[in-house]
Amino acid sequence: MTAYHSAQNGPEAAVAALLRCPVCGQTVRLDRRSIVCPARHTFDLSKHGYINLLTRPARAKYDKRLFQSRRAVLLGGLYDPLHELAAAKILQSCGGKSPILLLDAGSGEGSHLARIRGKIAAETGHAIRGVGIDLAKEGVEMAARSYPELLWCVGDLARSPLGAGCFDAVLNILSPANYEEFSRLLAPGGIVLKVIPEPDYLIELRRLLQPDADRPVTAGSRAKAHFRERFARVDEDRLRCRVRLDRPLLPHLAAMTPLSWQAGEEALQRIAELDQLEVTIDLAVLIGRKAD
Incomplete structure (x- = not known):
């Protein structure tokens, strides 16, 4: 977190502007290596540079191995077309503003946010x-180690430790959502960018891991309907393309998704022995805006 703060004219101003105490909702200040609110609720900064703002222990679904594999596949370029599209959409909405403040809600190991931010900055x-x-603490720790110029928090979106009206864009990529909270966090004119899998998303991997994977995926239509109920104005794009991954990334491709949890060792070994695999990226990218 040091690099992030040094770029923002001092740590106290940056933290106070973005964070709220998850216990009482008051603003916070940085006191050496702790975040403290006026009621003296205190949360320590990790030695790795992130802030743990959970008020009680929580068990995350994903472990360190999954995040490591997801990092490898992300850096290998699987989601580059998504990052290009997301950056373009954010620029279209917020491009005249500086600075732009992004929130990744469900950030995992951090690479989606880091790469989208990098593309916008370069443009x-x-x-x-x-x-x-x-x-997931394991994911946030990986993010803080790899991208110290960004601010990383372990926290619960149902009781967000973030201030209202701060963010120009909230990213929610293949992750559970809390739209009431997203609306609270958006700055005037801000957007929510929601990514939902379409029926052919990673279909080649699903066929290898689960023989019955040809059954249509129906959860996406329900997620879209729910999104449209929550925002006054919604735009939708379909991103569909094929990306080739070479052999070193294929075990990571299998391990990065819960699809592998029920797969047998024989299926996992078949994937590991392939020279390459073309996989389908099939995603809906929804942009939601609050009513004026």
Whole structure:
């Protein structure tokens, strides 16, 4: 967190502007290596640079191995088309503003936010600030180690430790959502960018891991309907393309998704022995705006 704060004219101003006490909702200040509110609720900064703002222990669904594999596949380029599209959509909505402040809600190991932020910064030359929040401590720790220029929080979106009206764009990529909270966090004119899997998303991997994977995926239509109920104006794009991954990334591709949890060793070994695999990226990218 040191690099993030030094770029924002001092740590106290940056923290006070973005964070709220998750216990009482008051603003906070940085007191050496702790975040403290006026009621003296105190949360320590990790030696790795993230803030744990959970009020009680929580068990995350994903472990360190999954995040490591997801990092490898992300850096290998699987989601580059998504990052290009997301950056373009954010620029279309917020491009004239500087700085732009992004929140990744369900940030995992941090690479989605870091790469989207990097593309926007390269395009505009503007300051792009970013905050990631996730329930999984292992993912947030990896993010803080790899991207210290961003602010990373372990926290619960149902009781968000973030201030109202701060963010120009909230990213929610293949992750559970809390739209009431997202609306509270948006700055005037801000957007929520929600990514939902379409029926052919990673279909090649699903066929290898689960023989019955040809059954249509129906959860996406329900997620879209729910999104449209929550925002006054919604735009939707379909991103569909094929990306080739070479052999070193294929075990990571299998391990990065819960699809592998029920797969047998024989299926996992078949994937590991392939020279390469073309996989389908099939995603809906929804942009939601609050009513004026």
